[in-house]
Amino acid sequence: MPAPLISLTWTDHVTGTEGYLVVDRLVRGVSSGGLRMREGCTLAEVTGLARGMTMKEALHFDTDDVRARYIPLGGAKGGIDCDPRAAGAYGILVRYLRAMRPYVESVWTTGEDLGLSQDLVDRAATEAGLVSTVQAVYPLLDDEAAARRRLADAFAVTVDGIGLDELVGGCGVAESALVALDRTGLAYGDARVSLQGLGTMGGATARFLSRAGLTVVAVADAKGTIANPAGLDVESLLAARDAYGTVDRGALRDEDRELLADAWLAADAEVLVPAAVSYAVDAVKQASVRARWVVEAANMPVLPEAEALLARRGITVLPDVVVNSGTNAWWWWTLFGDIGADAEEAFAHTRRSMRALIGRVLARAEADGVTPRAAAHALVADRLPVMAERFGWYR
Structure with a gap:
């Protein structure tokens, strides 16, 4: 596979802690992938995760579903080499997001991952001067205000606590x-x-x-x-x-x-x-x-x-x-308006989509005589050229 489009290492000027951002691919000019914080996180790890995000996005791209509002993005990932329980971890998170602000504003949509909660990421993003951790996707929305309300409403939904x-x-x-x-x-x-x-x-x-x-x-x-x-x-x-x-x-x-x-x-x-x-x-x-x-x-x-x-x-x-x-996928189904801020609708759509996807992967694995992972890679290899033809790598 080709090298990532963006691969960078950040060093915190206060503690010397290192953080990383890898943008593996852009689709319609935007990429998607969470931010993790764990002691021992490496650039190689983040690179692998970013490539995995490219695959996840491609696997949810249905070339025949013209009704879908969510069109998958490129893959990216962020990582910080720090124990999230450490006393200074939150300050490091804020400084990392402040340093990554140009990327978050323009090409990288992110959220919680290992070691971080969405509430914590959102709070740190606000302190770092960001409008939202997914603001790079806003230009692709038909109605930004409605989409942001829908996502906020969805995050407010709880089921049995x-x-x-x-x-x-x-x-x-x-x-x-x-x-x-x-x-x-x-x-x-x-x-x-x-x-x-x-x-x-x-x-x-x-x-x-x-x-x-x-x-x-x-x-x-x-x-x-x-x-x-x-x-x-x-x-x-x-x-x-x-x-x-x-x-x-x-x-x-x-x-x-x-x-x-x-x-x-x-x-x-x-x-x-x-x-x-x-x-x-x-x-x-x-x-x-x-x-x-x-x-x-x-x-x-x-x-x-x-x-x-x-x-x-x-x-x-x-x-x-x-x-x-x-x-x-749920983030984007909700933001783009394929589903609303409703638990049963979200679960039904997730079950239907995941059941179809895993079924397709297992059927391909059986037909080709390969592992499910190899079958997933084969499906991605089929879809990425179609995505590139329709949307390009950068635009």
Whole structure:
């Protein structure tokens, strides 16, 4: 693939902390991709994530749907090498956004990612002098004021105490897993799930899978793994989380067990959902996996060598570029007006779109005799030239 259009490293003049911005591709002059903050974040990591965003956008481009108002954008990503819990983290975030202001104003639309909440990003963006973190897309809207109201209204929607913006991504991840179960004929009530991460994406995924009838037998957070072969009380765990997705152990039942951090990998479950950090499953750790499907809710959680070894053992990885693309798509479906600020409409549209997309990827994988990731790459390779012909790289 070609080199990114923009790749830069920023150094904070106060702390020496480094941050990165990579714009992989522009479509109609704009790119899309979140901003993460984690200690150890690298330019190479952000580059891979930006390329993944190009793929996610392309996968949601339906060349035949002339009714869709949302036309996918290019891919980008931002990253800051800092622990988001550190005392000076917020100041670093503000200074980073202030430095990136010309890009956010013109070519890069962004939002929350690993280590950051949307509320925090929005507050820092305001302090940095930005109108919005998605203002670069405003010139593409038919009615900017109405679109901004619609998105703000959607972010104000909550369902059983959790914001709609947190839930739609998990809805898409859950639907991807359900499609895999459907294709093999496994009843939802006979499927068990183990998740790493009970934050924004992991928590929402756990809720949707649990409500679909699957049994969540293990979840891992910063303190370790919580397990119960008979099933965890997902709603109680969600209610006992802090802002970083760590569960208050005082909420556990007598039959729930506390295990080591990596115990989630070896859980006796059909579905494994890494929903926390990148590079969680390497060539060594993959040997512990007993699940039939690994559903990548996080970005880049399974390393390529690990995925190849899993495939040899008959374990299918449903790739992040497909599985967790629902959150990004929901932003644009809402802003462009394909859906309104309504939870049921958002869930229905997400389920329908994700079910069609993951089904198309799995069918292509079966037809070509390749992995779902390779099938997703093939679909992207088909669509990018069409996007370039219609919209160009820059205009």
